[in-house]
Amino acid sequence: MKDKTVTTDTPDLDERHRRRMQRKKELIDAKIAAAQRDCGVIVVTTGNGKGKSSSGFGMVARALGHGMKVGVVQFIKGAVPTGEESFFRRFPDEVRLHVMGEGYTWDTQDRERDMQRAQAAWAVAREMLSDPSLGLVLLDELNIALKYRLIDVQQVIDDLLSRPEMQHVVITGRAAPPELIEIAHTVTEMGVVKHAFAQGIRAQPGVEL
């Protein structure tokens, strides 16, 4: 490994690095001084890129690491058993996990049935959003259910806004509706730069499943 080690034999580079880092530190310190409020935040991850649900489940792990209890409702998905589901089922006292039944809507092609299921799942979500013992609630793929108008967006907004003050909510899925983006604190658009699928590689357990 030694021959490839990057060396810093130029004092200029060291000095430039020091000055750049110092400016960066000042900037960050000022921003930190300005941001002092604590509250439950609404985080939305949307866009076509890979990482929306996995980011939500990473926040579940983070919350558990801080001793919080967590609620999870998975909308739309459900036909395929996933790694995150079997993993988080290990902690029934810490994670309340509800998976909406029977697969993607394009597998069922039955709007009435999809709608009943989505609304039943929302009833579970709603209960979580009124439970102050839950520090974080993940509503995985909710955006898809909203996009296909399986759940009323105004109902969702009302329930989100009346949740406990310190409860965090993470909402994932492509095509987040503008009403939701409006009330969210943090919104990330995940863009595809490239995807393994397009290179003929199927969904890999541990990565996509």
Place this chain on the structure above:
Amino acid sequence: MKDKTVTTDTPDLDERHRRRMQRKKELIDAKIAAAQRDCGVIVVTTGNGKGKSSSGFGMVARALGHGMKVGVVQFIKGAVPTGEESFFRRFPDEVRLHVMGEGYTWDTQDRERDMQRAQAAWAVAREMLSDPSLGLVLLDELNIALKYRLIDVQQVIDDLLSRPEMQHVVITGRAAPPELIEIAHTVTEMGVVKHAFAQGIRAQPGVEL
């Protein structure tokens, strides 16, 4: 809740939905038929948006759910104890976790010391990348170490390309170098739509920490 329930009393909408879902299903089935190869994938999450590291930790949870063993090296970060670290330390037989010492580089302003630490962390990563018992390796914030040239990118590429065939690697952090994007299978650019920080809300445990 009943008064807000969305009803489907228009058969046209049901029929349109059915046709649209059928077309979608055909498209997806064709794509699935084309993607049949299995291999260890390299996933890169980059950009300025929130969700890069949490997505990596979500994939760690997924991999554990499939019974894999996982390796994690956290580059740059380390001064602040994080939720993900305390959570995944619960599983010492399943997760090998290495956190690079002492905080962000802009807190140290000492390039020589940063470089030594980053290279020591890479030596741990390299060992994981030659261990076929690890199904997934997360190199969290590696891109930052590459951006500040604390580790040689060619060394990283060489070690990634010589890893076990079925091992997945997830690399996170702003400003992924083009050489890394070139060899990756899946790359997501996470864009900021909005961030709680800009609204005066500090980093919240369970969400950012």
